Amino acid sequence: MPQLSRDMTIAQARRALADAFRQAELDSPELDARLLAGHALGLDHTGLTRESSRSLNATEAQALSALAARRLTREPVARILGHKEFWGLTLRLNEATLVPRPETETVVEAALAAIDRDGPRTRALRIADLGTGSGALLAALLHELPNASGIGTDVSREALAAARDNADRLGLLARAEFISSDFGAVLTGTFDLVVSNPPYVASGDMAALPPEVRLDPRRALDGGADGLDCYRTIVGQAPRLLKPDGHMVVELGIGQEPAVAMLFRAAGLAPSPARPDLSGIPRALHVRVATMTP
Numbered sequence: 001m002p003q004l005s006r007d008m009t010i011a012q013a014r015r016a017l018a019d020a021f022r023q024a025e026l027d028s029p030e031l032d033a034r035l036l037a038g039h040a041l042g043l044d045h046t047g048l049t050r051e052s053s054r055s056l057n058a059t060e061a062q063a064l065s066a067l068a069a070r071r072l073t074r075e076p077v078a079r080i081l082g083h084k085e086f087w088g089l090t091l092r093l094n095e096a097t098l099v100p101r102p103e104t105e106t107v108v109e110a111a112l113a114a115i116d117r118d119g120p121r122t123r124a125l126r127i128a129d130l131g132t133g134s135g136a137l138l139a140a141l142l143h144e145l146p147n148a149s150g151i152g153t154d155v156s157r158e159a160l161a162a163a164r165d166n167a168d169r170l171g172l173l174a175r176a177e178f179i180s181s182d183f184g185a186v187l188t189g190t191f192d193l194v195v196s197n198p199p200y201v202a203s204g205d206m207a208a209l210p211p212e213v214r215l216d217p218r219r220a221l222d223g224g225a226d227g228l229d230c231y232r233t234i235v236g237q238a239p240r241l242l243k244p245d246g247h248m249v250v251e252l253g254i255g256q257e258p259a260v261a262m263l264f265r266a267a268g269l270a271p272s273p274a275r276p277d278l279s280g281i282p283r284a285l286h287v288r289v290a291t292m293t294p
């Protein structure tokens with residue numbers, strides 16, 4: 001546990017935290033130290049730099065120590081802060097929401113690439129986000145597509161409340177609706193774009209997840225015996241939800257592309273090769289109705 005005391009400068013406190021996080025083998029010790037210091041002191045990145053040689057007072061030292069102790073128990077920074085950046089947007093989290101992951105931005109990229117191929121982003125598109133969680137995917141897409149409107153579904157009422165709150169704070173609520181549904185089960189009409197990042201961890205792999213991930217709600221992660229249960233549900237709904245020239249983009253877990261693509265093909269849909277994330281992992285599977293050229 002880092003010993004932070006009053007009279008330590010902000011720069012020294014950040015270094016002490018980063019050293020402790022490095023010793024504990026956390027993935028991004030400097031970044032975590034900066035984010036927690038900023039949160040405890042109410043300073044953004046620029047403020048932390050500007051005030052780096054100022055000494056902490058006793059209250060600040062205590063507050064920052066408490067946050068560091070939580071991080072050392074492997075509580076994710078986003079959970080400690082209560083929010084996470086996704087696609088440049090700040091999303092508030094609660095206990096029912098998954099912390100949005102950077103790799104999920106690949107789904108946004110794939111969806112926008114598909115939309116861009118068909119015409120301008122200013123079209124009045126209709127979007128569905130199945131298993132919306134914090135509303136990350138729908139918020140990012142509505143942010144990029146100024147005349148689109150969308151529906152986010154989830155089985156968690158707490159997650160839907162967080163998604164609604166996020167859309168409201170981002171000025172998107174006039175174009176967004178959030179409803180309780182088993183993925184697309186209660187949706188009516190057809191959509192230009194359907195996106196989903198479903199739970200896809202095989203139940204047997206849940207216990208081996210890193211400590212940070214285990215704080216995410218189980219129903220946001222557990223995809224059943226082979227991890228594919230939610231894809232089966234979504235694939236079954238896809239033909240009814242998609243316009244004939246519509247697009248679906250789903251996030252994939254590692255190694256799931258062949259099995260998920262096969263599910264879509266069996267339902268008469270046409271998947272393209274998955275778009276890789278920044279680590280080169282096939283992550284976002286784009287699917288069209290089979291009669292359309294992918």
Ligand SMILES: C[S@@+](CC[C@H](N)C(=O)[O-])C[C@H]1O[C@@H](n2cnc3c(N)ncnc32)[C@H](O)[C@@H]1O
Nearest residue numbers: 098100131132133154155182183197198199220
């Ligand atoms: C992996 S999380 C994705 C959350 C968010 N879309 C994101 O990418 O950060 C999966 C989400 O699906 C929701 N979910 C699980 N089963 C569901 C179901 N049968 N119908 C609708 N949503 C479901 C979970 O509550 C969770 O919010």
